[in-house]
Amino acid sequence: MEFLNAFVAFSNFVIVPAIAYGSQLALGALGVTLIYGILRFSNFAHGDTMAFGAMVTILVTWWFQSMGINLGPMPTALLALPFGIAGAALLVLATDRMVYRFYRAQKAAPVILVIVSMGVMFVMNGLVRFIIGPDGQQFADGERFIISARNFKTMTGLSEGLAFRTSQAITIVTAVIVVALLFWFLNKTRTGKSMRAFSDNEDLALLSGINPERVVAYTWIIVAALATIAGVLYGLDKGFKPFTYFQLLLPIFASAIVGGLGNPLGAIAGGFVIAFSEVTVTYAYKKVLIYLLPESLEPSTLVQLLSTDYKFAVSFAILIIVLLFKPTGLFKGNTA
Amino acid sequence: MSNPFLIGENMTGGYGRGADILHDCTISVAKGEIAVIVGPNGAGKSTAMKAVFGMLNLHKGSVRLDGEDITKLAPQARVAKGMGFVPQTQNIFTSMTVEENLEMGAFIRTDDFSNTLSQVYDLFPILKEKRYQAAGELSGGQRQQVAVGRALMTKPKLLMLDEPTAGVSPIVMDELFDRIIEVARSGISILMVEQNARQALEIADKGYVLVQGRNRFTDSGKALLADPEVRKSFLGG
Numbered sequence: 316m317e318f319l320n321a322f323v324a325f326s327n328f329v330i331v332p333a334i335a336y337g338s339q340l341a342l343g344a345l346g347v348t349l350i351y352g353i354l355r356f357s358n359f360a361h362g363d364t365m366a367f368g369a370m371v372t373i374l375v376t377w378w379f380q381s382m383g384i385n386l387g388p389m390p391t392a393l394l395a396l397p398f399g400i401a402g403a404a405l406l407v408l409a410t411d412r413m414v415y416r417f418y419r420a421q422k423a424a425p426v427i428l429v430i431v432s433m434g435v436m437f438v439m440n441g442l443v444r445f446i447i448g449p450d451g452q453q454f455a456d457g458e459r460f461i462i463s464a465r466n467f468k469t470m471t472g473l474s475e476g477l478a479f480r481t482s483q484a485i486t487i488v489t490a491v492i493v494v495a496l497l498f499w500f501l502n503k504t505r506t507g508k509s510m511r512a513f514s515d516n517e518d519l520a521l522l523s524g525i526n527p528e529r530v531v532a533y534t535w536i537i538v539a540a541l542a543t544i545a546g547v548l549y550g551l552d553k554g555f556k557p558f559t560y561f562q563l564l565l566p567i568f569a570s571a572i573v574g575g576l577g578n579p580l581g582a583i584a585g586g587f588v589i590a591f592s593e594v595t596v597t598y599a600y601k602k603v604l605i606y607l608l609p610e611s612l613e614p615s616t617l618v619q620l621l622s623t624d625y626k627f628a629v630s631f632a633i634l635i636i637v638l639l640f641k642p643t644g645l646f647k648g649n650t651a
Numbered sequence: 652m653s654n655p656f657l658i659g660e661n662m663t664g665g666y667g668r669g670a671d672i673l674h675d676c677t678i679s680v681a682k683g684e685i686a687v688i689v690g691p692n693g694a695g696k697s698t699a700m701k702a703v704f705g706m707l708n709l710h711k712g713s714v715r716l717d718g719e720d721i722t723k724l725a726p727q728a729r730v731a732k733g734m735g736f737v738p739q740t741q742n743i744f745t746s747m748t749v750e751e752n753l754e755m756g757a758f759i760r761t762d763d764f765s766n767t768l769s770q771v772y773d774l775f776p777i778l779k780e781k782r783y784q785a786a787g788e789l790s791g792g793q794r795q796q797v798a799v800g801r802a803l804m805t806k807p808k809l810l811m812l813d814e815p816t817a818g819v820s821p822i823v824m825d826e827l828f829d830r831i832i833e834v835a836r837s838g839i840s841i842l843m844v845e846q847n848a849r850q851a852l853e854i855a856d857k858g859y860v861l862v863q864g865r866n867r868f869t870d871s872g873k874a875l876l877a878d879p880e881v882r883k884s885f886l887g888g
C-alpha cells in the first residue's frame with residue numbers, strides 16, 4: 316500500500332506531466348529539425364511561430380465561444396486549431412518569400428540564416444504581443460479532468476490521487492497521431508520522399524528534377540502545423556503567455572540537438588529525454604520518500620535536486636553533455 | 652560524326668568568377684555510341700561534364716542536343732530533355748533505400764515507371780535483392796549501380812557517367828563496364844569519364860584526351876590506344 320501510494324504520487328507529479336511535456340517538446344523539436352534538415356539552419360523564430368499559431372487558435376477559439384460553438388467535454392481550441400495552422404502557415408510562407416528566399420538565392424552561410432531568423436523572431440515576438448498582448452490568456456474549456464485526484468482516491472481507496480487532465484490526454488493522443496502522420500508523409504508519399512532526398516543530397520535532388528522551392532514551401536507548411544499544434548497543446552496544458560514560448564526555445568533546441576539535428580526520430584526521443592530530466596530533477600521527492608522510507612529516515616527537507624526556477628539549466632546541462640560525448644546527437648543527425 | 656547526338660562545342664568557362672578551367676573544349680557523342688574522356692587528374696574532365704550538363708557558366712561555346720541548342724537550359728530542364736547524369740561524388744541518396752533512390756530518379760516522370768524499375772533491376776539484380784536497404788550501407792560497386800540506376804529511371808537518351816568505376820575492384824569494374832555496354836546497346840548514348848583509360852578506350856567508339864582544359868587528342872578509341880604518343884603519356888607505355 317505504501318509502495319502503491321509512492322508510485323501513484325510519482326506518476327501524478329512526474330510520469331504523466333513529463334509524458335505530456337515531452338510530447339510538446341517533441342512536436343516543437345520536429346519542426347526545428349525539419350527546418351535544419353531541409354533549409355539548413357537553426358530557426359530561432361520557432362518558439363515565436365508556436366506563439367503565433369497558438370495566438371490565432373486562441374482568437375478563433377474565443378470567437379467560437381462567443382457564438383456558442385463548442386466541442387462539449389473537449390476544448391474548443393481543437394476546433395480552432397486548423398485556423399491557427401493556416402494562420403501560421405501564411406505567416407511563415409510570407410516570411411520565406413520576403414526574407415529567407417533572398418538569402419537562399421545568395422547561398423548565404425547557415426550562420427547568417429541563424430542571425431536572420433533571430434531578426435524574424437523579434438518581429439514575430441512583437442507581432443504576437445501587439446495583437447494579443449504580453450499577458451497570460453485562458454482559453455481552455457470543456458471538461459478539466461478525465462480522472463480527478465479525488466475520484467481516483469475514492470475509486471482505489473489510496474491516500475494519493477492520480478489526476479489525469481484532459482489537456483494531458485489530448486496532448487499525448489494528438490502527438491501520437493501527428494507523429495504517425497508525419498512519418499507516413501515523409502516515408503510513403505512522393506512529396507515526402509522528395510523532401511528527404513533534398514535533405515540528404517541537395518545537388519542530386521536538383522539533378523533528379525526535384526523543385527527546391529516546392530520542397531521549401533511544403534517544409535514551411537508542415538513546420539507551421541507542427542509549431543501551432545505544439546503551441547496550442549502547451550497552452551492548453553500550462554496556459555498561454557507569449558514569453559514562455561520564447562523560453563521554450565532552449566528545451567526545444569536541446570531536444571532536437573540531443574536527438575541529432577535533422578533526424579525526426581531523434582527529435583522525438585530528445586523531447587522525452589529533456590522532459591523527463593527536467594521534471595525528475597526539479598521534483599520534490601519528499602512525498603514519495605515518506606511512503607517508502609521507515610519513519611526514522613523520513614526526510615525533513617523537500618529532497619528537490621534543483622528548484623523549478625532553474626529548470627532550463629537542465630536542458631542546458633544535457634545539451635552540453637551530449638555535445639561533449641556525442642556531437643552528432645544520440646541518433647545520427649545531419650552534420651553538414 | 653557529321654551529326655552528333657550531343658555536342659559541347661568550343662566550351663570555355665570556369666566556376667563562379669574564378670579563372671577559366673575549360674578552354675575551347677569540344678566533346679561530342681553520336682547516337683547509341685560510347686564516348687570516353689580520359690586525362691590526368693585535374694585536367695577538367697569533371698568540369699567538362701558539368702559544362703555539358705549546364706552546371707557551369709560558359710562564356711563561350713554552345714551545347715546542342717539532337718540539333719537543339721540547350722546552352723541556356725538549367726540542369727533540370729536537360730533531364731527533362733532526356734539527359735541523365737551520374738556525378739563523380741555524392742551520386743546517391745545515402746539515407747534512402749535503394750528503391751527510393753530509383754524512385755527519386757524517376758521524380759519528373761508522371762507516368763507509371765514500374766517497367767523501368769524492373770528493367771533497372773534486371774540490369775543490376777543485386778539492387779533488387781537490396782532494394783529496402785539504405786543505399787549508404789552498400790559496397791562501393793553497389794553504390795555505383797544505384798547511381799547509374801537512378802539516372803536510368805528517366806529513360807534518358809543520353810547517359811553521362813563521371814568515373815563510374817572509381818574505387819571499385821577490378822572484377823567489379825569489368826562487370827560495370829559490361830553493364831554500361833549493355834546500356835549502350837539498348838540505344839542510349841554514353842558519355843563517360845574514366846580513370847582506367849586503357850579499359851575505357853577499349854569499349855569506346857570515340858575517345859578524348861583532355862589536358863589542362865583543352866582537347867589534346869581526339870580519335871576513335873582504337874586509334875587512341877594505338878597512338879604511340881597517347882600510349883606513352885597517358886596509358887603508361
Ligand SMILES: Nc1ncnc2c1ncn2[C@@H]1O[C@H](COP(=O)(O)OP(=O)(O)O)[C@@H](O)[C@H]1O
Pocket residue numbers: 666669672690691692693694695696697698699
Ligand atoms: N567546384 C569547384 N570550384 C572551383 N574550382 C574547381 C571546382 N571543381 C574543380 N575545380 C578545379 O577545376 C580544375 C579541374 O578539376 P576537375 O574537372 O575536377 O578535374 P578532373 O575531373 O579532370 O580530375 C581543378 O584545377 C580543380 O581545382
Ligand SMILES: [Mg+2]
Pocket residue numbers: 696697698739813
Ligand atoms: Mg573528376
